[in-house]
Amino acid sequence: MPAGKYEILVVDSSAANRALLGECLSQLGDVDVAFAQDGGEAIQQIAARSPSLVLIDIHLHDGNGIELVRRIRNREILKDESEFSLWMPVIFLSPLIDDDMVARGIIAGGDDFLHKPVSEVILLAKVRAMLRIVGMQREIHAAHRRLKQISTLDGLTCIPNRRYFDDTLNTEWKRCQRTGAPLSLILCDVDYFKQFNDIYGHQAGDLCLKAVANALSESLFRVEDSVARYGGEEFAVILPGTDLRGANAVGERMRTAIRDLRIPHTQGIKAFVSCSFGVAASRNLSDCPAEQLLRSADQSLYQAKKRGRNRVETLAPAAQMASLT
Known part of the structure; x- marks a missing residue:
């Protein structure tokens, strides 16, 4: 729905009442009106549309409006969302209103009553x-x-930070565990970065990290993939649904992108800034926590540094299986 627009859901078993209410509400220029004739349809509409406001007749063909509101509020409580949900106000419509009805309606989760007609x-x-x-x-x-x-x-660097990485890794781990999809991680470290700072100064070091972060981000082609600054000159990449072969390809693309920056570094590999990459992947996530996959990527990174830097490394299958158990 466009910004500034509101959607009102009218729940009434009478087609005539729905039409009358819709005609009245159409006078509000920033409002769209949707309709439901019973509680079941109302729940479907709410799930699909997330309306800004709901008007509910207290008497419906498939139950009463108070019970419907109780179902709506219970559904909101059971939602599994990382952010808080927007409050959806509910107004009851009833030909008869007494204190007991008002009390029960408010306790159930309603916000106001209007007398019919x-x-x-x-x-x-x-x-x-x-x-x-x-x-x-x-x-x-x-x-x-x-x-x-x-x-x-x-x-x-203006890319996600370590907090984002930790939260996203936990979320993607659970999702891939649930769906049976593979999950891959890449850890990246700027080669000889301390020496770079010593030679060119910390301001140049900051510019170098920004350029590296941008190159890593531009090397990711899928919206579900993400790169974060892991700490200092280290970066971490999460690749949901990607196997080891695919993760190695991403790592190599990133390695090439960093070299193509051609940032001078007299003590670097061939006098330019480069990065080392450690890759780990797992398809069976049911028996090991995310920390073990991260540890495997870290061991792969250590191997890349040990073997000369400016390279993408993965533990041998036996070693990787050992790190994931």
Whole structure:
């Protein structure tokens, strides 16, 4: 839905009532209206549309509105989301309203009651009031998202940081474990970076890390792949759904991209900045934690440095299996 637009879901078993409410709500220029004739259809619409506001008749063909709201709120509680969910206000519509009904409706998760037949003036006023709150909530949610993005970005290189890497690795590990897909990791280290800083200074070192980070990012062609600054001159890459052969290919593409930068380094490999890469992959994630895959990638990186740097290394199959058990 476009920014600034709201969607209202009207749940009423009467086609005439739905049409009447829809005609009234259409006077609000920033609103789209959807309809459901019973609780089952309402749940489907909410799952598909995530409306900004729901109007529910207290009497439905397949149950009462209070029970429907209880189901809606229970569904919200059971959602598995990394971010908090937007609050969805609910207004009940009823021809009879007493204290007991109001109490039960509010306890179930409703937010207001309107008497039927609904006054057009009151309905529009109530809806506008609720949507003002929804609008403020959207602003808070957007600010929260921006703060979260800032908290997971490395201040120097502007790529994700170690916190992001740890969270993403945990998430992708669980997803690949659930689906049976392979998961690969690459650890990358800038060769002789201490010497680079000693020769050219820390400001040049910072520029070097920025250039390396950008080259690594541009070497990833899939949206699900990610690279993060792991710490100092080290970077880490998560490749969900990629096997060892594919991860090695990505590592080699990254190695070439760094060399193509041709950043001078008198004590580097052939007088230019280069990187070493350690690769690890696993398809069976059920018996070992993510830390073991990370340890295997780290051992591969150590092997790359030991064998001369500026190379992509993977542990021999037997050694990799040993590190993953």
